[in-house]
Amino acid sequence: MGKILIKNIKGLVQCGEDLPKVRRGGDMKELPILENAFLALEDGIIVEYGSMLEWGGLADWRDLEIIDAEGKYVLPAFCDSHTHTVFAKSREEEFVDRINGLTYEEIALKGGGILNSARRLADMSEVELFDHAMERIQRLKSYGTGALEIKSGYGLSMDAELKMLRVIKRLKAECDIPIRSTFLGAHAFPPEFKDNHRGYIDLIKNEMIPRIADENLADYIDVFCERNYFSVDEMEEILEAGIAIGLKPKVHVNQFSALGGIRKAVELNALSVDHLEELVDDDIEALKGSKTMPTILPSCSHFLSIPFGDARRLIDNDLPVALASDFNPGSTPSGNLGFVWSLACVKMKMTPEEALNALTINAAYAMGLSDTHGTITIGKKTAVILTKEIPNLAYIPYSFGDQLIERIILS
Ligand code: NIG
Ligand code: FE
Numbered sequence: 001m002g003k004i005l006i007k008n009i010k011g012l013v014q015c016g017e018d019l020p021k022v023r024r025g026g027d028m029k030e031l032p033i034l035e036n037a038f039l040a041l042e043d044g045i046i047v048e049y050g051s052m053l054e055w056g057g058l059a060d061w062r063d064l065e066i067i068d069a070e071g072k073y074v075l076p077a078f079c080d081s082h083t084h085t086v087f088a089k090s091r092e093e094e095f096v097d098r099i100n101g102l103t104y105e106e107i108a109l110k111g112g113g114i115l116n117s118a119r120r121l122a123d124m125s126e127v128e129l130f131d132h133a134m135e136r137i138q139r140l141k142s143y144g145t146g147a148l149e150i151k152s153g154y155g156l157s158m159d160a161e162l163k164m165l166r167v168i169k170r171l172k173a174e175c176d177i178p179i180r181s182t183f184l185g186a187h188a189f190p191p192e193f194k195d196n197h198r199g200y201i202d203l204i205k206n207e208m209i210p211r212i213a214d215e216n217l218a219d220y221i222d223v224f225c226e227r228n229y230f231s232v233d234e235m236e237e238i239l240e241a242g243i244a245i246g247l248k249p250k251v252h253v254n255q256f257s258a259l260g261g262i263r264k265a266v267e268l269n270a271l272s273v274d275h276l277e278e279l280v281d282d283d284i285e286a287l288k289g290s291k292t293m294p295t296i297l298p299s300c301s302h303f304l305s306i307p308f309g310d311a312r313r314l315i316d317n318d319l320p321v322a323l324a325s326d327f328n329p330g331s332t333p334s335g336n337l338g339f340v341w342s343l344a345c346v347k348m349k350m351t352p353e354e355a356l357n358a359l360t361i362n363a364a365y366a367m368g369l370s371d372t373h374g375t376i377t378i379g380k381k382t383a384v385i386l387t388k389e390i391p392n393l394a395y396i397p398y399s400f401g402d403q404l405i406e407r408i409i410l411s
Contacts, residue, residue: 003064004041004409006074006386008052012037013075013393014360015049015376022293022365023357025318031353033393039074041382044411049376067409071389077146077177077408078337078359078385079373081366082250082274082295084184084328085140085150086133086167088120091329104304104331105256109228113330114188117154121164129167136335137175140327143336144405146177146383149250149324149367151222153184158207161185165217176410177383180367182250183208183218186230186238201234205241213245219368220271221247225261232260239268250366254278256306266290272322272366276309277301284317293366294319296358297326298343304331311348311358322362323355342400352394384409 012034023030038055040048058064094107094116107113121129133150140148150168155161161183168181185204193200212218221242223235230238239249249270253261258278263286265273273287274295287294296309311321323344327335337359344355364374372381388406390396396404 004067005064006039006067006069009037009039009069009074010071011035011073011393012039012049012376013073017377019375019377021370022320023361024320025315028315028354028357029351031356044382046376046378046380046382069386073387073390073393075385076360076374076376077383078144079147079363079367079369080145080325080337081149081272081322081363082297082324082326083148083150083335084153085136085148086129086164087117087154087329088124089329090333091116094330115191117329118156118190121154122160126163126167130170133167133171140335141177141408143338144385144408145337146408146410147367147369147373148177149180149182151182151184153187156188156190161208162211165212169217178369180220181218182220182222183212183242183247184222186223188224188229197234201237204238209241209245218247220250222250222252224252225259226255227257232264235261236264243268250274254283258283262286266292271368277307279310279313287319288317293322293362295322295324295366297324298347299334299340300326300332302343308347311350320362321358322366323358324363338396339400342397345397352397355397382409382411
C-alpha cells in the first residue's frame with residue numbers, strides 16, 4: 001500500500017466518471033482514451049487522473065512511487081468471469097487422443113474429461129490443491145487478470161466439492177485480487193449416479209447446498225446444461241435450490257447443443273450464460289431486454305476446434321458480450337486473456353475496442369464487480385495494467401502470443 005503516480009501515460013484507457021455498467025450493441029465500439037495522462041493511486045484506490053497538461057501536482061509527495069509510462073498504455077485489469085482454476089492435474093493425454101481423432105464428447109463418454117479430473121482431485125489434499133491454484137493465479141495476474149471467478153465441479157461428491165470450495169475460500173482470503181466462488185456440483189453425473197440422476201440431484205439439493213449455505217462457501221451456482229450432462233429441467237431444479245440460499249445462477253449452456261437453457265437461465269435471472277458456441281433465434285430473443293450477460297469463451301473453441309461464439313450476431317441484436325478464459329485442464333488449458341482478446345478479434349470479428357469492453361466493463365458485470373472493477377474511475381480499486389511501449393492499442397491483439405503487459409498494479 002502507499003501512493004503510486006503513473007505519469008506521461010500515452011493512453012489512459014476506459015477512464016471516466018459515470019461510465020455505464022454494461023456496454024451493448026453499437027456502444028461496444030466506444031472506448032474512452034485520455035492521451036498524455038497521469039493516474040494517481042492511493043492505498044489501493046484510484047484517487048485522481050487527468051491530462052499531464054492540466055496536472056497541478058500532489059499535495060503530499062512522501063512515500064510515493066513514480067512510474068514513467070512514456071510510450072505505454074494503462075488500462076483496467078481484465079476480469080476473468082469464468083474459470084476452473086482449482087484442479088489437480090493437466091490432461092494432455094486427452095489432447096493427444098483428440099489429435100488422433102477422438103472428439104471431446106467421445107473422450108467424456110469413455111470416462112475421460114470431467115470424470116478424469118474428478119478422479120485425480122479426489123486423491124489430492126486441500127493444501128496441495130491450494131498451492132497449485134495459487135501458483136496458477138500468479139501466472140494469470142502476469143497476463144493482466146485482476147479479478148477471477150473460480151468454479152468447483154471436479155469434486156462431484158460431498159467431500160470433494162466441499163474441499164474445492166474451501167480451497168477457493170482460502171484463495172479469496174489470501175489473494176490480492178478479488179475472487180468469486182461458484183458451486184458447480186452439477187458439472188457431470190459421477191459414475192455411481194450414471195443411471196440414477198434423481199439420486200445425484202437430491203444429493204446436490206439436500207446435502208451439498210445446505211452445507212454450502214452453512215459454511216458460506218459460494219457466491220454463484222452453475223450447471224453444465226448439455227446433452228449427456230444436465231437437461232434444462234434438471235438445471236432449473238438445481239438452480240432453484242441454489243437461489244433459495246442466495247446464490248445467483250451463472251451457467252454453462254449451448255456449448256455443443258441449443259437445448260433452451262438460455263431462456264430458462266434468463267427466466268431465473270442468471271447473471272451470465274456462458275459458452276454459446278451454438279445459438280438459435282430463440283436464445284437471442286430470450287436475451288433481449290434481460291439482465292443476463294452473454295459470455296463467450298474463445299480459447300475453448302480454439303482448443304477443442306469447435307465453432308466460435310457468434311459475437312457479431314449478439315452485438316447486432318443490441319446485446320452485450322463478455323469474454324472470459326474458461327481456464328481448465330480439459331477444454332482450455334490457457335488462462336491468458338491477452339490471447340482471448342486476439343482470438344475475439346481474429347476469429348469472432350470483434351474490433352479491439354469491442355473486445356476490450358468485453359474483457360473489462362462487461363466482464364466485471366458478469367462477476368458482480370461493476371462497482372469496483374472494469375473501468376478507471378475515481379473510488380474504484382487499483383487494478384490496472386501497464387503495457388510495454390506499443391504504437392497503439394490494437395497492437396496488443398494484433399501481436400498475438402506476445403507478452404505486451406509490463407506489469408499489473410494492484411495496490
Ligand atoms: O467449460 N464444459 C464444461 N466444463 C468445462 C470443461 C471441463 C473439462 O473438460 O474439464 C468447460 O469447457
Ligand atoms: Fe467452463
